[in-house]
Amino acid sequence: xxxxxxxxxxxxxxxxxxxxxxxxxxxxxxxxxxxxxxxxxxxxxxxxxxxxxxxxxxxxxxxxxxxxxxxxxxxxxxxxxxxxxxxxxxxxxxxxxxxxxxxxxxxxxxxxxxxxxxxxxxxxxxxxxxxxxxxxxxxxxxxxxxxxxxxxxxxxxxxxxxxxxxxxxxxxxxxxxxxxxxxxxxxxxxxxxxxxxxxxxxxxxxxxxxxxxxxxxxxxxxxxxxxxxxxxxxxxxxxxxxxxxxxxxxxxxxxxxxxxxxxxxxxxxxxxxxxxxxxxxxxxxxxxxxxxxxxxxxxxxxxxxxxxxxxxxxxxxxxxxxxxxxxxxxxxxxxxxxxxxx
Numbered sequence: 627x628x629x630x631x632x633x634x635x636x637x638x639x640x641x642x643x644x645x646x647x648x649x650x651x652x653x654x655x656x657x658x659x660x661x662x663x664x665x666x667x668x669x670x671x672x673x674x675x676x677x678x679x680x681x682x683x684x685x686x687x688x689x690x691x692x693x694x695x696x697x698x699x700x701x702x703x704x705x706x707x708x709x710x711x712x713x714x715x716x717x718x719x720x721x722x723x724x725x726x727x728x729x730x731x732x733x734x735x736x737x738x739x740x741x742x743x744x745x746x747x748x749x750x751x752x753x754x755x756x757x758x759x760x761x762x763x764x765x766x767x768x769x770x771x772x773x774x775x776x777x778x779x780x781x782x783x784x785x786x787x788x789x790x791x792x793x794x795x796x797x798x799x800x801x802x803x804x805x806x807x808x809x810x811x812x813x814x815x816x817x818x819x820x821x822x823x824x825x826x827x828x829x830x831x832x833x834x835x836x837x838x839x840x841x842x843x844x845x846x847x848x849x850x851x852x853x854x855x856x857x858x859x860x861x862x863x864x865x866x867x868x869x870x871x872x873x874x875x876x877x878x879x880x881x882x883x884x885x886x887x888x889x890x891x892x893x894x895x896x897x898x899x900x901x902x903x904x905x906x907x908x909x910x911x912x913x914x915x916x917x918x919x920x921x922x923x924x925x926x927x928x929x930x931x932x933x934x935x936x937x938x939x940x941x942x943x944x945x946x947x948x949x950x951x952x953x954x955x956x957x958x959x960x961x962x963x964x965x966x967x968x
Contacts, residue, residue: 632912635841639913644832648693651827652820653686655813659804661914662931663690663778667736668841668913669905671801672757672777674742674935678784681806687738687778688824694833696735696774703745705788709752716765727764732756735772735835739779742796743789750796753777757799774835794893794938801902802928803935841913845905859920862963863903866929869961870894870937870954878961891953893938903932922963930954 642664649660659675663686666673675683684700691698701712714730731737732753739745739753756762760771779800781792797803809817821827844850851860869878871894876884906928911920930951937950 631844632918635844635913638833638837638841639916641832641837642913644830645690645693648829648832649686649689651829652689652824653682654816654820655809656681656686656806658931659686659806661910662802662804663687664914665906665909666776666778666801667694667774667838668909669801669845669902670776670842671902671906672779672799674779674781674797674800674803675806676781676783676803677806679782681808683780683806684738684740685824687736689829691736692824692829693831694736694774694835694838695831696835697772698736698738699731699734700738700740701731702740703742703749705744705746705790707745707749709749712749712752713756713762714764725765727767727769729764729769730762732762733769733771735774735776737775737777739777741782742779743781743792746790747793750790750793754796754799757796773839797935798896798898800935801906802931804931841909845908851904851908856920858964859907859922859925860904861965862922862925862961863907864900865965866925866957866961867895867897867900867903869957870933883960887953887956890940890943890948891937892940895933895936899932899936903928906932926958929958 645664646657646660653660662673665671667690677683688698688700710730712730712732714728714733716725716727718725742750756771756775757777760773760775761768762771763769777800782789865878868874870891872884872888872891874894875887879887903925907920907924910928911917911924915924917924933954934950937953939948939950939953943953
């Protein structure tokens with residue numbers, strides 16, 4: 627059955643390389659971020675990008691929207707922004723008792739939430755229904771968003787003035803969080819030679835939304851990852867998620883390791899991640915890499931991006947300079963890939 631599914635989507639997956647080729651015309655490097663946007667698009671996830679300004683995050687998302695032929699919307703978040711600025715509002719029709727609905731920019735295909743940490747808590751909450759359910763409620767009416775709706779948010783980690791902490795409930799709705807790195811010397815020189823006008827790059831449409839949606843529908847279906855050969859990977863991912871929780875760490879770690887972990891981590895990872903991780907693995911392994919099997923190395927490759935924004939450290943660990951990435955690497959070293967009898 628799994629080979630039949632892969633054959634069904636084989637032509638769709640072959641064109642993923644074409645997406646990367648087209649985006650590479652305007653974006654130099656950042657291959658991990660490009661892979662994660664592809665994963666998010668195909669697995670109905672959302673992505674958080676963290677970096678200092680000037681690394682072409684907005685440019686990359688707009689290029690993706692052009693290549694897959696979906697409406698692109700950019701929302702610049704500011705401290706004075708209200709929920710209705712994003713989702714829309716009802717306004718009265720002059721001279722009548724009727725109201726007309728003005729839909730906000732959230733009704734796009736690929737939606738860039740620029741500097742999400744500049745939005746106050748009330749405005750951040752406006753994204754939660756959209757990200758979880760693909761719907762928005764305005765007044766008494768609930769509207770479906772674009773079926774391909776995918777949110778790509780950016781976070782500026784440097785500035786503190788006019789910023790707010792992103793709520794944990796909002797963070798948990800992002801499938802992954804990746805960190806942009808500065809370019810190498812070779813990449814820097816290549817960037818210096820490129821122009822800024824996207825229209826000058828003749829970006830070709832590689833996908834239509836109707837080609838991506840069947841993959842999403844399969845991944846969201848009840849039979850997804852339901853084969854016997856999938857059990858070891860499901861078990862490994864489930865053990866990693868459970869070991870991330872301080873009150874369950876002693877099931878998978880030695881007593882001393884569990885105590886050390888609990889002194890550094892305050893809150894572990896929710897069950898929502900287990901499903902999201904398996905979906906991401908499926909797209910990464912079969913779609914991007916072209917493998918016919920999900921391997922433990924694939925789990926380790928994606929673990930930091932899917933876990934880092936969900937692991938909450940103790941204050942003392944942060945004071946000591948320990949990061950969530952450090953603790954994820956620590957867990958990957960100690961949680962065995964296979965357990966006898968599983």
